[in-house]
Amino acid sequence: MQYDVIIIGSGPGGYVAAIRCAQLGLNTAIIEKYNTFGGTCLNVGCIPSKALLDSSEHYHNAAHNFAVHGIGLKDLKVDMKQMIARKDDVVKQNTSGIEFLFKKNKITSFIGVGSFIDKNTVKVSKADGKEETISGKNVIIATGSKPVHLPFLPIDKKRIITSTEALNLKEVPKHLIVIGGGVIGLELGSVYARLGSKVSVVEFASSIIPTMDAGLGKELQRVLKKTLGFEFYLSHKVTGAETKGKKVVVYADSPKGEKVILEGDYSIVSVGRVAYTDNLGLDKIGISLEERGRKIPVNERLETSVAGVYAIGDVIKGAMLAHKAEDEGVLVAEQIAGQKPHINYNLIPGVVYTWPEVASVGQTEEQLKESGKKYKTGSFPFKASGRAKASGDTDGFIKVLADADTDEVLGVHMIGPRAADMIAEAVIAMEYRASAEDIARTCHAHPTFTEALKEAAMAATANRAIHM
Numbered sequence: 001m002q003y004d005v006i007i008i009g010s011g012p013g014g015y016v017a018a019i020r021c022a023q024l025g026l027n028t029a030i031i032e033k034y035n036t037f038g039g040t041c042l043n044v045g046c047i048p049s050k051a052l053l054d055s056s057e058h059y060h061n062a063a064h065n066f067a068v069h070g071i072g073l074k075d076l077k078v079d080m081k082q083m084i085a086r087k088d089d090v091v092k093q094n095t096s097g098i099e100f101l102f103k104k105n106k107i108t109s110f111i112g113v114g115s116f117i118d119k120n121t122v123k124v125s126k127a128d129g130k131e132e133t134i135s136g137k138n139v140i141i142a143t144g145s146k147p148v149h150l151p152f153l154p155i156d157k158k159r160i161i162t163s164t165e166a167l168n169l170k171e172v173p174k175h176l177i178v179i180g181g182g183v184i185g186l187e188l189g190s191v192y193a194r195l196g197s198k199v200s201v202v203e204f205a206s207s208i209i210p211t212m213d214a215g216l217g218k219e220l221q222r223v224l225k226k227t228l229g230f231e232f233y234l235s236h237k238v239t240g241a242e243t244k245g246k247k248v249v250v251y252a253d254s255p256k257g258e259k260v261i262l263e264g265d266y267s268i269v270s271v272g273r274v275a276y277t278d279n280l281g282l283d284k285i286g287i288s289l290e291e292r293g294r295k296i297p298v299n300e301r302l303e304t305s306v307a308g309v310y311a312i313g314d315v316i317k318g319a320m321l322a323h324k325a326e327d328e329g330v331l332v333a334e335q336i337a338g339q340k341p342h343i344n345y346n347l348i349p350g351v352v353y354t355w356p357e358v359a360s361v362g363q364t365e366e367q368l369k370e371s372g373k374k375y376k377t378g379s380f381p382f383k384a385s386g387r388a389k390a391s392g393d394t395d396g397f398i399k400v401l402a403d404a405d406t407d408e409v410l411g412v413h414m415i416g417p418r419a420a421d422m423i424a425e426a427v428i429a430m431e432y433r434a435s436a437e438d439i440a441r442t443c444h445a446h447p448t449f450t451e452a453l454k455e456a457a458m459a460a461t462a463n464r465a466i467h468m
């Protein structure tokens with residue numbers, strides 16, 4: 001069987017590429033090594049983590065925030081088994097949704113490990129030992145990523161765990177030690193802190209979420225300490241960890257060189273992810289990996305050094321985010337069909353689903369300073385928002401960065417209620433190259449959290465925020 005396109009990997013990059021290819025009339029096959037489609041994102045990433053974040057948020061609110069609303073509860077408890085079962089059901093709804101979409105779009109799917117025989121021929125090795133060979137005019141590699149394993153942090157998947165095991169714990173840890181203060185560690189740390197765990201975060205950098213605008217990390221750290229009792233060990237270098245029965249011991253060096261020993265019952269190692277290309281047979285077609293990050297090198301069309309072989313998502317350069325992978329899937333599909341799409345990589349939003357949520361798009365203040373660009377800022381705190389007061393979510397702020405001469409919005413950084421959804425407004429505005437004044441003069445419904453963006457834009461335009 002000769003396909004127009006073969007896609008290896010069914011995560012958000014691969015499955016979206018497959019659907020778009022099929023929509024464009026291309027005869028499409030997709031290969032997935034696991035029994036369910038959807039990749040990291042649907043099975044062990046975005047979706048299950050958000051399901052648990054939602055469940056734990058309900059519990060935390062019921063335990064700590066209902067009383068002030070005049071709602072009393074007796075005998076509140078966590079049923080971990082039910083919480084995990086619900087999460088599994090949410091995952092199933094999503095993964096079976098992809099199966100339905102493959103059928104609807106007449107995409108041929110194969111379960112097995114895909115590996116190159118040559119640039120147009122891919123072998124599918126199935127779990128029962130059988131093999132099948134298929135050929136395609138184009139191949140898209142969308143094999144994603146896996147957690148980074150550090151040699152001095154032996155992951156036993158029982159007590160010293162990755163995010164995958166953290167999504168399936170049978171009990172609420174008493175003391176959870178999170179190694180790595182990035183997005184995944186803070187989200188999973190939040191889940192268990194809300195359910196009652198003491199959470200300690202050990203981070204090598206001097207701030208949490210270090211790649212985002214520095215103001216966001218500072219505020220998030222303050223709020224996580226205040227509302228969930230998080231403990232932070234910043235600028236600490238973890239040197240080892242070991243399991244002792246039901247305990248975990250984590251060793252670190254403080255910035256002053258002192259030895260720090262933390263004892264808990266679980267430790268999540270969330271120090272990043274690395275591109276996954278095992279068993280793909282890249283050597284058979286002459287593709288070598290970048291030294292750093294082991295990523296597949298691609299050009300601006302996302303084509304590898306081999307014509308007709310493309311790569312998208314976590315396995316190539318750029319942010320390891322589901323929506324980036326999805327947009328790249330669409331881009332490659334449309335290119336193969338002869339269209340001329342493009343992606344504005346400066347406008348890929350980043351989100352942290354803690355509470356308050358953190359969201360960001362465009363350039364950070366640190367990047368603007370470093371580039372020497374003249375810019376102005378406008379900030380608005382949620383404590384001045386009527387909507388935030390009504391819901392009791394007054395932590396955080398929105399910051400708008402605009403070009404000092406043209407007023408074009410260069411970056412929007414927010415920490416606050418529903419920031420994950422609100423960032424879309426900033427992305428659209430920036431996609432259309434809006435000025436801060438454009439946002440400031442756009443009518444926003446009252447009372448909404450989005451008014452804080454309008455106010456921050458007003459503050460950036462002419463320091464004319466109304467409500468502060």
Ligand SMILES: Cc1cc2nc3c(=O)[nH]c(=O)nc-3n(C[C@H](O)[C@H](O)[C@H](O)COP(=O)(O)OP(=O)(O)OC[C@H]3O[C@@H](n4cnc5c(N)ncnc54)[C@H](O)[C@@H]3O)c2cc1C
Nearest residue numbers: 009011013033039040041045046114144313314320321322
């Ligand atoms: C806990 C956690 C939470 C996250 N939360 C978010 C979030 O909220 N928002 C967000 O944007 N991102 C989030 N991410 C990141 C997101 O999951 C990834 O960026 C995204 O899944 C990458 O998509 P992808 O298609 O490149 O690869 P993946 O989703 O990793 O999919 C790759 C697929 O390829 C398959 N595969 C690999 N090799 C082969 C082979 N040889 N043959 C056949 N199949 C193969 C794999 O089994 C896998 O199914 C999270 C990640 C984690 C771990």
